Amino acid sequence: MKRIGLIDIGSNTIRLVIFECSYSSGLNELQNIKTPARLSQYLTDDKVMKQEGIDILVDTLTSFKKVAEKFSVDKLVPAATAAIRQSTNLKQIVKEVKDKANLEIQIIPEEDEAFYGFYAATHTLNIVNGMTVDIGGGSTEVTYFEDKTLQESVSFPFGVVTLEKMFFENKDHNDKSAIKKCEKFVKEQFESKKWIKDKGVPIIGIGGSARNNARIHQALHDYPIAGVHGYDMYQKDLEEVLYVLKNASKSELKDLDGLSRDRIDIIMPSAIVFNALFEISHASHFTFSRKGLREGVAMTMLKQDFPKLFNKDKVAPDALRFLANEYHINPSNGRQRMKLGELLLNQLNDKIDLNISDSDKALFKEALYLYYLGSYIDADSSSQHTYYIIANSSINGLSHKERVKLALLASFKNKSLLKYYVKDTAWFKDSEIEQIQKLGGIIKFAHALNVSNTDCVTTLQLQEEKEDYELIVKYVTDPIAEAYQSERQKKHLEKLLSKKLYIQFTKG
Template structure:
């Protein structure tokens, strides 16, 4: 069964349409993602009345989004509004006009609901068991603290990037020294008023457009070798580097900063101040980004009503890998058979002390076996290359970027030369790690050879030490002609691990 829904996130700074499709096999997919700057918070006067110009702008945007949704056959559209409309004293008039002129019923969510949906998305897509979530919008900032993936505290603060700009930077440059100092003083006072926040000593998980921009700026400045900000991690010094870059760049040159969105160039410094202040007050361990936020949290909540088992916050990586495999038409039974042969082969080599690795490395090897040579879906003549680039640049939930690259190196393993070529692009792995990756890749290459016909002929296998030569006996059921040929070709990979000759025997089970 398949379900399509549209989410319209009406924020204080931007309005965004995201069209989702959920399928039990492929999971939750984004069909389209479109945003437009609206700056609705700017249309609020001193009495918190939304000006007609702001309402007209919103209605025009929603009509455009409605037409886009129709093109994708999405009839179920859920518009949700946050701080700018929530704070408007004429909120009822806004909702009535939208319903009358567009036919959409806007749901105005509270600050706590906003925090909950952001939390819901993060804990289902990031592996951290404990954390502090921050979502800076245009007119409010939501903070959520969770332990063991359960929500413990949440609060909505009455400031966002647009309101901070209007409070402290009105008619001033983006890097005005006095404005920056006053902003930091105000933000820290607000954060220190939250009694449960200080000295939490957990990772900060940041969501929202400002957070994504900061991650992209840092990635660009460090020539980060892979794509995507989801799961990207920075420390306090990294945050300071981005802040210094923004502060020392003249206003006319901000557009030259790679990763900085043009419609956020005038509001990015205030958000960086908030992130730095939160890092210091909570004594954070790291600063990590999630590209999943309120929209995804809402979508997940809605889909769960029809599909209660759709999302599991304790099996994020497993489910994400399953969805990736489905996208590239990895057959479930073939993948499981490769895993079975890989584990059996590893245990035999370990039994004779040819190899010993950590539980985590074994876990990566096992999952790489499932998606081994995934890139053959695109081109069999360049399977290894496509496999590496697809996996290393795919958004895989529940895994850190370094492990994502390891997974890609293992699943794409062809030979030592190509492994080194791919690994050198990141420069992340030392000689010891490369040696382990080489051995695990060799196991995977040989395990793949033992099911090259995809007929699951291997029933069992075991190693024996016979007169100083190792013999691998493979019990089969069916016709092993393809596997015999490939095993003979690829046994060199196992011989390198053993540093000796390997005899292979196929016997009928």
């Protein structure tokens, strides 16, 4: 296990994130605090950082250093982006931080800043071909990748703070002339890079501005589950947020759900940037990543200590294993359920075509492993806790709909409770709910075959007779509990088979 502290010195905010990393739990945040330092506003026209800005930086780093010491971090890294990078008195800033806070600032070059955002996004989302955009206070990074391999990257010398200063200074946030000029400027910047045009791939939005745009849209539609990581928006959705911002007064913005108070004056430039990039690239949709520069830096720092941990091709499976470990699922029990559930599914599918897609089969396997993880909180209400935990956890590599479907499968108890859960989102057609019920019943029966957690069952054989079906269950140790529970739960299989099912336990 390792703990590192990362101080992200941005143009708009300075943020301390403390990460803990291990093979059993992956990369996790232990602490995340920020201050809206707005360092870019202390840059003069000739890019000199004023002493007032340097003092704010030193005071913030000194304070964050004390927090990091309380968490006993193995390493503390202050990493600076555009506002410090663009300062012509960079050496003075670095020296004062070293002398007064005893910290050495790492300056992240433009190309590295773009890379770290791309790296974090592709290692925490299931998008294979796409673009990333990370708009900070003083710069905007855009990348294009294929097969999760970086192809192009650029850092534009403008961000939400600089755009606000260029076009909206001493004007209302929704000044029509300022918006028009800002849109024209941003589009010209994006169009100057030919590789951005007409890509037709998803755009991944990274950082606080992207997060606020997503949260505003979620609030407008009473979004039923938590989190923005993996949240999808389309062109009409981005335009809706921009429309709301244009038509809201300054006082109305203060009460706009999803918008952080410290971003009220800079939210408009970010919405303009996202809409412009979507339009020029002809994106398929816009997805938001909660993981960005900080996570990218942390992952690359930790790769040497954990060489097998960050696998871009196993994003969802790894994330689900970490979730299982967090709720103390016994690996042996989880693997036994997966084994028995897959045997049942394959044999049932041979007898009756279940018409199960590859994506549903993958979720079915994961649900077998995670089944009733909520029992860690309370065994009597394990189904309810399981549904809530999975549906509202930020799970890398899964879309929000996939996450909810996994929650429905892993929490399956009966048809009534399933119908109660699906009302939360109203995302599923009747045919999808019916399929979830079928797969959930198989999962519950597989759980019954290892209810004693002794892994006593070795194999299963489903045989069709003239009038009914027989399931031969081979075991190695006494399956008293399994025999009882499987009789109680066989109704789920009988419903699928449309015949009676007889279960025979045989030693061997």
